[in-house]
Amino acid sequence: MTLHLTQISLTHANGVQALRGVDLHIGAREQVAIIGPSGAGKSSLLNLLATALRPGDGELQVLGERAWQLSAGQRQRLRARIGLIHQSPPLPPRQRVVTAVLAGKLGQWGLGKSLLNLLYPLDIPGARAALARLDLSDKLFTQCQQLSGGQLQRVGIARVLYQAPEVLLADEPVSAMDPVLAKHTLSVLCSHAREHNVTLVASLHAVELALAHFSRIIGLRDGQILFDLPASAVDRELLDTLYANEQLERSPPPPAHLSVQIPRC
Amino acid sequence: MNRLFNLALLLGIGAAVIASFIYLGIDLGELGSTGNLNQMGAYAQRFLSPDLSPTHLQAIAHGALETIAMSALGTLIAAVFGLLLALPAAGRFGWPLQSASRLVLNALRAVPELVWAALMVLAAGLGPNAGTLALALHTTGVLGRLFAEALENTPPEPADAIRLQGGNAVWAFCYGTLPNLLPQLLAYILYRWENNIRMASVLGFVGAGGLGQMLYVSLSLFQEAQASTVILAMLILVFAVDTLSSWSRQRWVKA
Numbered sequence: 001m002t003l004h005l006t007q008i009s010l011t012h013a014n015g016v017q018a019l020r021g022v023d024l025h026i027g028a029r030e031q032v033a034i035i036g037p038s039g040a041g042k043s044s045l046l047n048l049l050a051t052a053l054r055p056g057d058g059e060l061q062v063l064g065e066r067a068w069q070l071s072a073g074q075r076q077r078l079r080a081r082i083g084l085i086h087q088s089p090p091l092p093p094r095q096r097v098v099t100a101v102l103a104g105k106l107g108q109w110g111l112g113k114s115l116l117n118l119l120y121p122l123d124i125p126g127a128r129a130a131l132a133r134l135d136l137s138d139k140l141f142t143q144c145q146q147l148s149g150g151q152l153q154r155v156g157i158a159r160v161l162y163q164a165p166e167v168l169l170a171d172e173p174v175s176a177m178d179p180v181l182a183k184h185t186l187s188v189l190c191s192h193a194r195e196h197n198v199t200l201v202a203s204l205h206a207v208e209l210a211l212a213h214f215s216r217i218i219g220l221r222d223g224q225i226l227f228d229l230p231a232s233a234v235d236r237e238l239l240d241t242l243y244a245n246e247q248l249e250r251s252p253p254p255p256a257h258l259s260v261q262i263p264r265c
Numbered sequence: 266m267n268r269l270f271n272l273a274l275l276l277g278i279g280a281a282v283i284a285s286f287i288y289l290g291i292d293l294g295e296l297g298s299t300g301n302l303n304q305m306g307a308y309a310q311r312f313l314s315p316d317l318s319p320t321h322l323q324a325i326a327h328g329a330l331e332t333i334a335m336s337a338l339g340t341l342i343a344a345v346f347g348l349l350l351a352l353p354a355a356g357r358f359g360w361p362l363q364s365a366s367r368l369v370l371n372a373l374r375a376v377p378e379l380v381w382a383a384l385m386v387l388a389a390g391l392g393p394n395a396g397t398l399a400l401a402l403h404t405t406g407v408l409g410r411l412f413a414e415a416l417e418n419t420p421p422e423p424a425d426a427i428r429l430q431g432g433n434a435v436w437a438f439c440y441g442t443l444p445n446l447l448p449q450l451l452a453y454i455l456y457r458w459e460n461n462i463r464m465a466s467v468l469g470f471v472g473a474g475g476l477g478q479m480l481y482v483s484l485s486l487f488q489e490a491q492a493s494t495v496i497l498a499m500l501i502l503v504f505a506v507d508t509l510s511s512w513s514r515q516r517w518v519k520a
Contacts, residue, residue, distance in 0.1 A: 050429055051429070052425075052429050076428075076431045076432075076433065077431060078431075079428075079429055079430060079431040080430060080431025080432075081431075082429075082430075083430065084426075084429060084430075086426065089426075090420070090422030090423045090425070090426045090441075091423060092423045092440075092441065092442075092444035092445045093444075093445065094444045094445065094447075094448065095423075095440075095444040099440070099444075103427060103430075103432070103436075103440045103441075104430060106427055106430060106431070106432035106436045106440060107430045107431020107432045108431070114432075114436050114439075118439055118440070163430055
């Protein structure tokens with residue numbers, strides 16, 4: 001078992017209960033899509049699997065280790081084996097794409113390599129190869145702030161592909177892309193997972209994409225698992241229950257804008 | 266009632282102005298009399314013929330170089346120690362260290378450069394050593410505080426993402442925080458360097474080296490010609506640094 005959740009509950013600092021008593025088992029090399037209305041807890045669940053959030057209750061096992069019973073150093077070593085694709089990748093606006101991608105391996109590199117890479121990108125071919133799979137190899141030396149939202153998402157994906165983790169978690173990885181690109185990007189993710197024996201868990205708000213690319217679908221609503229079925233068994237009726245009374249989708253928060261104050265006297 | 270109060274206030278201010286003149290014994294009439302105007306003219310005249318002899322120009326070039334070196338080194342030292350103190354001051358290592366480093370930064374900043382210079386002249390002796398130390402001490406306080414504020418305003422998400430991939434705190438800082446922070450730090454450093462060059466040319470008055478010391482010596486000996494050359498050199502220096510600094514900020518910081 002790669003991911004093993006037993007009776008997990010999670011309450012955010014603002015008092016919102018994001019997950020209630022979730023039981024979930026995902027085996028090695030499985031490809032799972034999580035769908036559900038906004039605010040159902042999809043992001044919370046993925047952040048929890050990535051050990052970014054600590055569950056209030058229950059037990060989380062990732063890659064056979066109890067993540068929150070490890071020492072801080074052991075947990076960092078575990079985290080180097082987990083890759084999380086963020087919905088809006090938190091990349092420094094002035095960082096070059098090549099550095100942002102190479103930063104994926106910081107958890108695995110030693111002191112000297114990390115330091116040298118800060119001065120000069122050490123593995124340009126590696127970064128180029130990761131970007132080439134997503135049709136972005138021409139943007140290798142561009143600054144992140146010059147990219148569009150969809151391009152930035154692909155840089156975030158390239159970084160995780162370069163990290164080469166054993167568990168790949170993706171939080172709405174294609175939300176800012178057009179349908180054709182979204183389809184292509186998802187198939188890149190799935191084939192990468194197949195080729196490298198990686199467990200893939202992705203949350204998606206486009207149901208058709210989830211059904212087309214993933215074999216196992218988990219429906220999440222109000223912090224609880226509504227259904228956990230193979231893609232072929234998911235029908236219209238189930239989806240209607242899942243998305244019943246969905247409020248208008250909240251737009252994602254705008255990316256943080258960086259401003260430089262230059263003192264004048 | 267209101268008008269009466271305003272009138273009383275106006276009368277009070279008038280009385281205070283007259284009382285000040287009487288107390289300080291300033292006679293403005295004296296300023297306009299012909300003899301004094303002639304004297305002022307003569308004094309200004311002596312400054313209008315700067316000493317441009319090669320030996321003096323050489324001495325001034327040496328002094329200007331010393332001033333630039335003092336300010337550059339002082340700012341560089343301050344930038345290093347400012348960043349070291351800014352990390353705890355931004356609350357990265359818990360609140361006890363935060364309060365302690367803020368206290369240190371405030372104390373360094375509260376004492377002006379001239380006072381630091383006077384103290385350093387006693388500690389390190391006359392000359393540019395004392396000036397450099399004085400600039401470094403005051404500027405550490407200023408830059409440390411500015412850096413700490415910049416650190417607090419930098420979005421934490423990029424660094425958190427690197428921690429989440431197993432990177433340690435140092436690399437999270439270098440790869441996640443620093444790229445956003447660096448232009449701001451550079452802008453602050455250039456700005457303070459500009460200030461420090463102006464300050465360094467004055468620090469000589471308390472014996473801390475540079476152009477200021479030359480000006481002080483010439484003025485003490487009533488060598489107006491030499492003094493006016495030094496003042497000219499200061500003007501040129503400050504003008505050049507302003508230009509260089511604004512050019513480099515446009516070049517590297519791109520606001």
